[in-house]
Amino acid sequence: MHHHKQLIKDCIKGKTTAQKELYDLFAENMLAVCYRYTKSLADAEDVLQDGFIKVFRNLSNYREEGELGAWIRRIMVNTAINFLKKKREYQYDMSFLHEPLHPITEDNPEIYLRTKELADLIRQLPSGYQTIFNLHAVEGFTHVEIGQMMGISEGTSRSQYMRARNLLITWIEKFNSEPKLSSYGG
Amino acid sequence: MADKHFEQQVQERMEEFKLSPSAPVWMNIEVQLKKDKRRRWLFFLLFTGVLLSIGSFLYYNTRSLVQTPVALQESASQPVTDQSQTNSEINSDTPEPVNHSNQSSTNTQATVESQKPVIQLQQPTSAVVITKRQKVSTAETEKAQQPIAVIVNKEPVALEVNKQQQTVAPDTKIEQKTTQSKVTDSPVISNPKETEAIVTENKKETSVDTTAVVKERPVVTTKPNKKWQIGWQVNGGAADAREQVFTSNKSFSADNSYFVSLIGSTPSTSSAGIVVNEHKVNTNAQLGLGFLLRKQLNKFALFATGVQYQYSSFTVVDRQRVETYSQQQNRFTTISQTEKINTYRFHYINIPTEIQWQLLKRKAGTVGLATGIHHSFRIGGSDSSAIFASGNKAAVYQPFVSIVPAFEWNRRKATMQLGWYLNYGVTPVYKKANSNHWWQTGLRFQYYFPAKK
Numbered sequence: 001m002h003h004h005k006q007l008i009k010d011c012i013k014g015k016t017t018a019q020k021e022l023y024d025l026f027a028e029n030m031l032a033v034c035y036r037y038t039k040s041l042a043d044a045e046d047v048l049q050d051g052f053i054k055v056f057r058n059l060s061n062y063r064e065e066g067e068l069g070a071w072i073r074r075i076m077v078n079t080a081i082n083f084l085k086k087k088r089e090y091q092y093d094m095s096f097l098h099e100p101l102h103p104i105t106e107d108n109p110e111i112y113l114r115t116k117e118l119a120d121l122i123r124q125l126p127s128g129y130q131t132i133f134n135l136h137a138v139e140g141f142t143h144v145e146i147g148q149m150m151g152i153s154e155g156t157s158r159s160q161y162m163r164a165r166n167l168l169i170t171w172i173e174k175f176n177s178e179p180k181l182s183s184y185g186g
Numbered sequence: 187m188a189d190k191h192f193e194q195q196v197q198e199r200m201e202e203f204k205l206s207p208s209a210p211v212w213m214n215i216e217v218q219l220k221k222d223k224r225r226r227w228l229f230f231l232l233f234t235g236v237l238l239s240i241g242s243f244l245y246y247n248t249r250s251l252v253q254t255p256v257a258l259q260e261s262a263s264q265p266v267t268d269q270s271q272t273n274s275e276i277n278s279d280t281p282e283p284v285n286h287s288n289q290s291s292t293n294t295q296a297t298v299e300s301q302k303p304v305i306q307l308q309q310p311t312s313a314v315v316i317t318k319r320q321k322v323s324t325a326e327t328e329k330a331q332q333p334i335a336v337i338v339n340k341e342p343v344a345l346e347v348n349k350q351q352q353t354v355a356p357d358t359k360i361e362q363k364t365t366q367s368k369v370t371d372s373p374v375i376s377n378p379k380e381t382e383a384i385v386t387e388n389k390k391e392t393s394v395d396t397t398a399v400v401k402e403r404p405v406v407t408t409k410p411n412k413k414w415q416i417g418w419q420v421n422g423g424a425a426d427a428r429e430q431v432f433t434s435n436k437s438f439s440a441d442n443s444y445f446v447s448l449i450g451s452t453p454s455t456s457s458a459g460i461v462v463n464e465h466k467v468n469t470n471a472q473l474g475l476g477f478l479l480r481k482q483l484n485k486f487a488l489f490a491t492g493v494q495y496q497y498s499s500f501t502v503v504d505r506q507r508v509e510t511y512s513q514q515q516n517r518f519t520t521i522s523q524t525e526k527i528n529t530y531r532f533h534y535i536n537i538p539t540e541i542q543w544q545l546l547k548r549k550a551g552t553v554g555l556a557t558g559i560h561h562s563f564r565i566g567g568s569d570s571s572a573i574f575a576s577g578n579k580a581a582v583y584q585p586f587v588s589i590v591p592a593f594e595w596n597r598r599k600a601t602m603q604l605g606w607y608l609n610y611g612v613t614p615v616y617k618k619a620n621s622n623h624w625w626q627t628g629l630r631f632q633y634y635f636p637a638k639k
Contacts (some may be wrong), residue, residue, distance in 0.1 A: 014219075014223055016216065016219075019215075019216075019219065020212065020216075023212055023215065027206075027207050027211070027212075028204040028205060028206055028207070029204055031204075031205040031206070031207045032200070032203040032204050032205045035203075035205055036200065036203075039519075040519055040520050041205075041520070042507070042520040042523045043520075044205075045207055045208060045210075045211050045523075048207055048211055049211050049214050049215055049218075052211075052215050053215055053218050053219070056215075056219055057222065113199075115199045115200065115202050115203040116203065118196065118199050118200070118203075119200065119203055136193075137192075137193045137196050137197065138196060138197055138200045140197070165192070169192065
């Protein structure tokens with residue numbers, strides 16, 4: 001923590017070595033976050049790049065109340081959501097329709113997938129489902145918070161999440177029964 | 187049912203998930219951070235420049251307001267003042283009597299009573315210094331319809347002058363060694379209240395120059411000042427160019443073997459794809475400074491020219507993307523991407539030829555519009571690069587048209603002008619480019635002296 005404090009101070013001063021050190025410390029974790037929200041590695045890297053630029057520009061606003069990693073992660077998530085809203089390929093999937101609440105599935109299958117395989121499955125969800133699934137299941141945001149972030153109602157968020165969850169569970173079960181799912185990690 | 191809840195399992199798996207970013211990501215971040223740093227410096231320099239300018243103007247003006255000692259009357263050895271110094275020299279066919287009387291020891295009022303044939307010395311002082319600013323406007327000077335007198339110090343004389351002895355002859359010239367004399371319709375040439383003059387006493391005595399000549403009404407010239415003004419200019423802003431200035435985007439199809447050679451393995455679902463070369467031009471800095479000459483052409487227009495140094499730059503992001511087409515997903519997927527960022531810097535010597543139109547004249551200043559052609563000669567900087575076709579060198583002569591809405595105001599001895607410029611390139615930046623869309627915009631500040639009347 002003390003090391004982080006010094007690192008942050010040096011980054012605010014504009015020291016390139018400190019900025020690189022901070023980047024190296026969090027880049028791998030954060031790219032994984034960006035990867036889950038986007039459809040291609042190039043897009044994930046674009047989000048990572050924009051996110052880190054925001055991190056360095058706003059580091060002086062970091063209050064040291066929470067973990068630095070969590071703060072950076074929150075910036076990455078927000079950057080990813082903005083990126084999805086702006087990028088044409090994602091816009092169709094990101095226009096949410098108010099749908100009736102999908103019935104809740106009680107399935108809780110054991111996940112035998114490797115992390116990369118699970119991440120790739122999440123990325124194959126339609127963008128809207130993918131984003132809401134990531135926000136709720138992985139980041140732990142409530143549906144009220146997701147509604148505020150995405151500009152949708154709490155009910156829509158809940159419904160989209162349930163659909164995403166059911167779809168993902170179906171794919172996981174299918175994956176568990178088949179030895180290999182062909183996916184291209186681009 | 188699993189031991190752990192589905193969401194919990196996903197969360198745990200994702201916590202472990204890590205991916206290594208490619209090298210260009212950090213390079214791009216570094217470039218952007220350096221650009222931020224440069225921008226911060228630019229803002230700092232501009233801010234400091236503005237502060238210094240404001241500070242120096244305030245200092246200059248405050249100084250001239252507080253202490254402007256002016257000799258009201260000087261020793262006899264000094265010559266009679268000329269018209270530019272007095273602003274109150276006139277001719278008259280009739281003699282102008284001057285009245286001097288000895289009064290207060292601290293305040294002196296030199297009075298000329300036009301109808302009385304008596305000259306009285308108000309105070310036996312010969313050298314009087316005004317230590318505070320006196321207010322006299324040109325309009326007030328123009329009002330002067332009555333003959334007035336100018337008093338100059340001579341040898342000490344008696345405190346009271348005999349009427350017959352001191353009656354001023356018709357051709358008497360009476361001079362006063364002050365530029366701030368209040369000239370009114372009344373024959374009194376100096377009013378201490380109106381002029382706010384605080385006059386201190388000297389030990390010498392004051393006399394009236396009996397050889398003084400009283401001339402006719404003052405001549406007030408209102409012709410525009412057609413003399414050249416010398417000045418300097420600083421400007422700063424942004425420069426940009428359309429992507430077409432550089433080589434246009436290219437794309438082509440490739441078979442599977444091409445992708446195998448690129449990525450080292452066979453793509454699972456594609457048999458064809460494209461390579462996209464993108465050149466994106468980003469806005470960058472534009473700065474300049476130089477000397478100017480300016481001359482009034484007529485009532486509404488001024489001509490300005492000079493020599494300036496100008497710097498401008500473009501940042502070109504050169505990105506190559508290889509994309510495969512996935513039949514299953516019916517979309518392109520990027521399989522590799524390389525990015526190169528080049529900054530192209532140009533140094534110019536610029537000769538502006540500009541007409542500055544004065545559209546709206548007010549007491550506070552003048553609103554105007556400057557239009558002109560700038561002859562710009564590249565003297566250094568980026569010439570050609572890998573992304574340009576062979577022989578596609580930057581042109582040496584790059585003229586541009588300029589339009590500048592501006593506000594101009596006078597500060598005693600100088601004229602200042604603040605404007606927002608928009609420059610548009612008339613010829614291509616590069617000789618073989620297919621477009622000439624480049625532009626610059628920003629703020630410019632000009633400073634001319636002497637002040638335009």
